[in-house]
Structures are given as structure tokens and as C-alpha cells.
Amino acid sequence: MIMGYLPNFIFLALLILGGGIFTRNILRLRRNIFLGKEAHRNDRKQQRWKHMIRIAFGQSKMGVKPLAGFLHLVVYIGFVLINIELLEIVFDGLFGTHRIFATVLGPFYNFLIGSFEILALLVLVAVILFWFRRNVVKIKRFWKAEMKGWPKFDADLILYFEVVLMLLFLSMNATDVLLQQKGVEAYVKAGSFPISQFLAPLFEGFEVGTLILLERSFWWAHIIGILIFLNYLYYSKHLHILLAFPNTFYANLEPEGKFEVDAHIKNEVLLMLNPDQASTTAQADPPEKFGSSDVFDLKWTQLMNAYSCTECGRCTEVCPANLTGKKLSPRKIMMDTRDRLEEVGKNINANGGTFNDDEKQLLNNYISPEELWACTSCNACVDACPIAIDPLSIIMDMRQYLVMEQSAAPQELNAMMGNIENNGAPWPFSNQDRLQWSNE
């Protein structure tokens, strides 16, 4: 209390600043996602909860790659549990206390801190192995064309962040242990330090004053680091740690083979097949646009998919088109959708809440028809995604725009569709010959 309440106020200010920027970004994220169209995914709540608990919370799809799945689980559990410690740091920061939970929790506190330290070490090891897989083993899916530049740097940066945060947490404890041993006032004898005790010798030579300065520096750097990391999320692929949950909740629960049937068109088709009904059938309002050429035409769930993608590349790795050297990469479809949506969001920010036409769109400026036409609609990408992202639906919506708004299908497909229209089969055979096989 010697310095009065200044540190408390600085802490509060940092917390408000960090929390405030984070909240602003989350609100922008929400606004951008809801630029998309209605998705009708509020049904079957119970099934949706189960889906989310199994796939996001239970990480059921991560085990497909056992090593990566295990390492990810370690980081995930570490991340969730160590954040309990964050609660204590916030209380201590606000009230000027030190290890406030120690008195409340008694011996359990020792167990808690001990567990956090072990988790921190495991996270550290897992993160280093992740870095190794990316940069030394050079696993192929991390080195595809769309991963050049920022996506690559972003991925490494997240790992560096996590290493630094874990090291700060352990160093903070290591110096704390020494201060506790020296019986320095305010450093209550509490906690067990199975890992940081091995770091403590590094700081043994310092005097009490220096040690206090170090301990405080680590403590502040740790919490400031967390606030920075929290705000980094929005600018990074790392948003999946939050969005995996709503993303799996609002996922498509239908069989993968069932593609959405556009009910708007049905009325028009009926009118065309039965012109006599034209007068009796209520006039259906035809959609202003068929398919999607920009983020505004996609559904909000598809836009949330784009923000949720953590660029792991499991989709691209199993895509038959990508495997055989075609330009299509389902991961790039998601990254392009997100980048375009971010561009639109920045445009809206800069123009006081309204979008000023920038004469760009997702189609052509980001995703080329060549990529879209390479898809076999095999659903391997959808099945591979650990958090139920659906790149295929975006590809199909964009194909629909190309065909129905621009008549821009490849020539052979136009011929195929012409055949279906004229003789009910994709090949130029007469429908009258449909039963000929039975006589051959």
C-alpha cells in the first residue's frame, strides 16, 4: 500500500482498455457475421447442444490425427484451466492483494497452483512440438500456397505468444518462491511449485529488492501479455478458440449429401411447369439474386465458418482436386471469404456504418471460377474439419451464381444441362430408348 492505490488504478485501466477493445472487436465480428443471410438453424436445440459438446468441447474429430489431437488437447485443457489462475490475478490486481485465493482455499490452493504449473510445462512442450511440426518437419498442409506470408507468420506468432505467456507464469512463480522462502512481507507462504522450483536457482543470486522488482515485472508482463493475446485473437486465425463453439452449435445437421434446396425457386418452377396455375398461385417474390458472388449473399453461418477457420488444412489435405494439383483448396475458400468479409467490415467502419461499393467481390477478386469448377462435391473437406466448417456450401452457392446469373458454366456442362433439358438425360440419347437395355 506504500504507493497508494496507483497500481490498482493502472490495473483497472488496463483491464478496461483490454476488455474494451476486445468487446469492440467482438461486436464488429458479430456485425460482420450478420451481414450474411438468415440460415434457419435454430431448430433441434437438443441435438445442437450435443453436437457442440461432442465436437467442440469434446474435440471428437481431433483424434483422427492422434499426435496432433493429443498435443491440441493438452494446450486446450491447459488454456482453460490456467485461466482459473487469471481470476486470482484479476482480484489481486484490483484489490492490491497477493495470492488472494490462498487464504480461502487452504491446502487445495497448493494443489491448484501445482497443477497449473504442470499444465504450463505440458503446454510449453506441446507448443514447442507444434512449432517443430510446422517449421522443421514441415508438414505439407502447413506449407501450401495459401499459407505464404501472413498466415504462416500468424501461426508461428500464436505459438511464440503461448511460449512467452507460459514462461512468464513460471518465472513469476519462481521468483515468488524465493521471496516466500526469504520471508518477505506480503509474499504469503502458499502454493506448491513442482516446476518453477527448478527455475528458482536462476534468480537465487539477486537481492530482495531486485527479486521483488522481477516478480512484479513478470506478474505485470503476464497479465498484459494475456490482454494483448486476447486482443490479437480478432486479427488472427486463432479466433477458433471462441468460435468453434457457436460454429458447431449452428452446424449443418443434415446428411452431408443433402444440399440446400432453394424454396424461392420452387414457386417459379411450378409456375413454369403449370402456367395455368399462374393466376391462382400466390405471386411468389423471386429472389433478387441467385447464388452468391459476394459475402452479402452467403448465410451468416457460412460467414461464421470463415472466421472460425484456424487454417489447419485438414480439408485441403483430403481434397481430391488439391491432391492432384488443381488450384482449388477448401481452406483458401474459407480464408478468402474471411478476408473479403474483413475488407467489407473495414469499409463499413471507415464509412460511418454503411458499406460503400468498392467494386470488388468475393468472386474473381478472391476466388476464381477455376477453383470453383474443380470441386467434385465429395464432402471430404466437410468431413475432415474438426469444427464442422462447410467449404462445399460456399463453392456450390458460387457455382449457382455463375450458372444462373452469368450463364458462365464450362461449355461441356452447358451441353450436359442442355441434354437434361431437352431429353431428360445428361447425354444426347432419346428418352424413348430408356428401356432398350432390357432387350439387348
Added chain:
Amino acid sequence: MKLEVPTLASLQAEGKKASVVFWVGCAGSFDDRAKKITKAFVKILNHTQTSFAVLGTEEACTGDPAKRAGNEFLFQMQALQNISTLDQYGVTKIVTTCPHCFNTLKNEYPELGGHYTVMHHTQFLKSLIKEGSLKVEGGMYKGKRITFHDPCYLGRANKIFEAPRTLIEKLDAELVEMKSCKTKGLCCGAGGAQMFKDAEQGDKEINIERTEQALETQPEIIAAACPFCNTMMTDGIKNKKQEDTVKIMDVAELIANAKNL
């Protein structure tokens, strides 16, 4: 043996009904290779004295390739016409040898008012065995190495993995799995209307990649359950100049052959 292939129209004229409609599909009707699958399946239906009928000239493309190519309008035109035909005959149950027709009829027609029980022929054959009207024993396929290629629209899209495998096992054959199978099955390259166009620029054709995966299992037969996969894999095997040693067969053909039908 003369095939008995009643049409719904002919049955109706006689005041009869069929318990299941066999949806032949465009490939099954017009493609020379696929026609053999159609006939093999009909032979089994005749052999088991299954009450069935086809639509014949009243059948039209389900609209699957149009929808996957992006033409929702044409898809719905096809679907609504087919639904009107099927409903006119009061059809309730459909079996088809094409996973694409199967998927579209089963999953996408209900949205447009067409509600039917739809089965893939591998499921149907399995049910015939279960109810006892079809008995399958090894015969000529006993001990043969057979690998099964999962059609995307049967396997991943509709989670039907066991029916075709059960049938192969009934043949006392040695079922060997490729490294990518079931949910991880690699596409043959024909889906999403790719059958009807050239592939985009790349360094390999998808069917070659899949054929190589199949050949790694050193099979005597690559079993398929989709006319399009069959075409793609047959082309792949020809490309690898293995057509004399490795055969591409539909599961229905395997059963019809095993029974000397």
C-alpha cells in the same frame, strides 16, 4: 435368359402394383458399362421373384448433375416432373443402383414434396439376404482379393459403409481396405458434375490417384457401387495397363455372377 422388366405403366394397365420401383438412372439406361450393372441387378430381382417395376420412358434425370453444376432451376424442373410421375403411380418405395440418384431422391426430393423410402441396391440386396429370398455363397469369388471403393454419395454423404461390405463378405472373398476408405474414402473424380467435363489444370487425374490407392491393396477385383465410379476406375485401370489382371465390378454383378444368373 430373358429379363422380366415390367414398367409401372404396363402394371397399371393390368391393374397390378409393384412393391418397389427400380430407378435405373441415366447411366444405367444409356451407358454401355452401366447397363450391365442394371441387368445384373434385374437378374437378381427376377431370381428372387421380387415384385418391382421400372418407369421406363417415364423416368428422367433426377437433376443431380444440374444441381451440382449450379443450375438449381433445372434441378427443380426435373425433380418436380419426376415427383409428379412417381406420385401419379402412388410410388412409396424406390431402389436404385446409382448413389447420386439415391442421394437426390432420398435427401433432396422431400423438400420439393416427394417423400419415398429410398434404398441403394446394396442395402436392398442385403435386405433380400436377411429375409431369406436371396442366398449368396462364395462360388467363383471365394478367397479372391477384393477392395471396395466407397462412392462419396453412398458413403460419406449418407453413411452407408457396411451394406456393400457385408455383400462382399457373403461371397467368402478376402475384403482388403484401401488406406483411404469409408469416411476417408477418396473421390473417383466424377462427382459434382465432373463426369461431364474435363478436369481443371493439375498434375494428375483424380481417378488415377484413386486407382493407384486401389492397386496398392493388390486386388483381383475392385468392387464399386456406382456407375460413375465404375467408369472412372475402369479408365484408371486401363491407364495403368492392368485391365487384364484387375477387374472393376459392381457389387450386384459380383452377386449375379456368383449365382450364375
